Amino acid sequence: MEKLILEETEDTPEIILDPEEGKFKISKISVPENALDFYRPVLDWIKQYAEEPNIQTVFDFDLEYVNTASSKQIIQIILLLQKVSEKGNVKVNWYYESIDEDMRALGARYKKLVTVPFDLVEIE
């Protein structure tokens, strides 16, 4: 499957969805005005990927800022990853800086809402 790479902008995250390299990562900042439009291609991509995923998928979230509009899109990504896990092994890593209570809390919220293996990973 063709990889999907989106470079970071001032208000949208860097997105790497690369099955060949086995790299799946959303990082940096996500505060777009229109999160719906921004995440649509990402959701479409994962939907398609769920049909025929790698044996192992490790999906990393390493975000610095997330607005509420994005948080609603991110839960959809995670739910799709749950779907991916029906055909392959999936693990989600949610990175947060040790001082960032809000980012930890958001990760904990997602973890609670899904059944896919979900690790909260503190970084210094």
Added chain:
Amino acid sequence: MAKESTNNLFGAAYDLFKRIGDSDFEYVYRGYFNHNITKKILILADKSIAKVTGDTQATLQKRIYYIMVEGLQNITHHQDEIANDRNFEKYPGIFAIQKSGEKYFITTGNIVANDKVADLKSRLDVINSLDKDELKKYHREILTGGTISDKGGAGLGLIEMSRKSGSKLHYKFDRLDDEYTYFYLQTQLPSDNKNDDDTIHAHCSMDGVMSLHQRMTKDNLQLLFNGFFNQENLLSLLAIIKSRSNLPLTTIKISNVMVEMLQNIIKHGEKSVNTSAGVPGVFFLGQTGNETILTSGNIINEDAASVIAQRLEFVNGMAKDALSDYYDDILLDFDSADAKKTGLGFTDLRLKSDRPLKYEFQKLDGGNTFYLLQTAIKTNK
């Protein structure tokens, strides 16, 4: 009761908001200036100016930029000079850029030692007494052999500010105590409006800025943003907040809350006129005791007010645990396709705010309402 905020500007926010015109703005930063903050302030101001001047006034925009750079450097110079002194914390510097009609006003303020005042004043008076050609000559003289001041500039910065603006340098000295005087410096441009009606610019005049400074000091405001909001200046404001990062955890929280509040204005605020510059509003950030207070104000449709009030009462009335569960519910509710209606914003703000969300509505003419919202974040070390 302690419940009442000492942040008096809450009530005055509408007066602030309405005093500026449709394509006008005023940004004021009060506090400690470091290189990073200075850079971000420049970006914010420059982008905003670009939005309203358009391509036709590239020269003006460059001049304003230049003057802002000089002014900001002035503040940091003075700040460095007094680096070992607590007094800079006691009397923080201030930078203001205001646009009123066709005119821009750039004001800086900082403390200087009392024994430097006379020298500074005489330099300013010399500069103000010279015409364009004389200034050019004076500039060259100093460049080629004048005495360099301990600030390293021999007042070159001041001369350049005067030359670039083409107008006199307005200044005021306000003696604070036995050691220090507050020094205000203002540049106005462009200078070609001969008979300017100063009454429309009253809030930008030296007196106007000084009285605003007084208010900001009294309420301990660090940032005031009055004008139009768009995604671009939201990001610049975010960068400014990030640069003040002496308290990392608090900074993150403030940033998160600020993004929601400002995007709320951008998404739901009414425009009085159709301008591409953004949605008019006012935002300020201040410190009361151990809380950082964030306040936003904007115009909404009168009919929206009751809906907003209901939602705010709803989130304020809930215990945080229950509210957190409610957050999960909305997160998983994909049926309401309209992202605007999820209500996540208020829920998130209430969860992050350390006290109930404070709000106020003020009915305006023409079916509009001015809507104020305030959140508070405890300052954690």
